Amino acid sequence: MSLQADSETFISEAVTMGKKGQKLTVTFSVEGLPAGSNPVVGVFDRQGKIVGRTEWQSNTSSPSFKKAFSVMHANSTPLTFSVYNASDSVSAADYLGGLTADLKNLMGNGGKNDVTEGDLTFHFNVEAPQKGQKSKGKAKEEKKVDPKVAEKLRQKLLAKVDKEGGKKAQDIAGMRDMGGVSYFHVSVETCDADFELLDICMAGMNKPCPEDADERRGGAEDIGKVLLSYNDTRLAFIMHVPKSLTQCSITGWYDAMAKDYPTMKKEGEPTAEYLKGYIIGEPDKNLYPIKIRDDMINKGYQWLASQQLVMPDEESDDELVFGDDDFYI
Numbered sequence: 001m002s003l004q005a006d007s008e009t010f011i012s013e014a015v016t017m018g019k020k021g022q023k024l025t026v027t028f029s030v031e032g033l034p035a036g037s038n039p040v041v042g043v044f045d046r047q048g049k050i051v052g053r054t055e056w057q058s059n060t061s062s063p064s065f066k067k068a069f070s071v072m073h074a075n076s077t078p079l080t081f082s083v084y085n086a087s088d089s090v091s092a093a094d095y096l097g098g099l100t101a102d103l104k105n106l107m108g109n110g111g112k113n114d115v116t117e118g119d120l121t122f123h124f125n126v127e128a129p130q131k132g133q134k135s136k137g138k139a140k141e142e143k144k145v146d147p148k149v150a151e152k153l154r155q156k157l158l159a160k161v162d163k164e165g166g167k168k169a170q171d172i173a174g175m176r177d178m179g180g181v182s183y184f185h186v187s188v189e190t191c192d193a194d195f196e197l198l199d200i201c202m203a204g205m206n207k208p209c210p211e212d213a214d215e216r217r218g219g220a221e222d223i224g225k226v227l228l229s230y231n232d233t234r235l236a237f238i239m240h241v242p243k244s245l246t247q248c249s250i251t252g253w254y255d256a257m258a259k260d261y262p263t264m265k266k267e268g269e270p271t272a273e274y275l276k277g278y279i280i281g282e283p284d285k286n287l288y289p290i291k292i293r294d295d296m297i298n299k300g301y302q303w304l305a306s307q308q309l310v311m312p313d314e315e316s317d318d319e320l321v322f323g324d325d326d327f328y329i
Helices: 103-108 136-142 147-179 195-205 250-258 289-306
Strands: 010-012 022-031 039-044 050-054 065-073 078-085 095-102 112-117 120-127 183-187 224-230 234-240 274-280
Touching (some): 022 103, 095 112, 103 120, 147 195, 183 289, 195 224, 195 234, 195 274, 224 289, 234 289
Parallel strands (some): 183 224
Antiparallel strands (some): 010 050, 039 078, 078 095, 234 274
């Protein structure tokens, strides 16, 4: 989930909590933040699943802000609001404070309540649909999708995924031809941590690309690569090390990226050339899928450098730097 400066957008999704929940709109504001801070608020349910997250706001001289999100709930469900001071990322060191607010108590007080924890004060206003008024959330759940339309949209998505794979294959093939690097971490945008889509993306990368093709796609079948994709809840990846690259151990590469992540699991049966894996995010431990991706790429690069399969940053004489934000394309 990306963070953008000076945005008033609240990123959220309705989350079902309880079999007989109703859709509520929760509006809250926070006071008592340090002057000049860049506030970010993550909201979690009792299982630790992220419900919503504000985008950070910069240049706030008197930090206080108001946000709203919707949730399908059971009245007794507590939500945890964790406040961070951040710019481009969020880490445990940025934690400013937070609290857990029980929706049952908030609703029992007419939907309005103030809760103070440390220096921070949260002002809540919880609104439920009026009696006889249909919940928009339920209307969405009951809406049926025409199977033909759904299939058409699915085929359109598959074509988009295949195209992304083909285009990024050309990118890394070009970098390989210029700098002699044969191993890459590739972040893909269209796969949503879905292994079927990752397979299609990988197939698009590995299609041979004729020299006389009108639109050049593919051509990365002889390049070692890891495709990484994440959504709000997990990170998924697929690795490919061609047989021709005998100097690279696919299991060694995987083990390096999986270091410090005991909950990482392999998907399916690995082969000599392909290996898949995934890890579920743990927001309560500050393990967000996007941050896990960046850390895995860093660990993977360090291992490749230790095996002399890529050039260490400090010894690189060109602009093919694979450090921090440049470990992937």
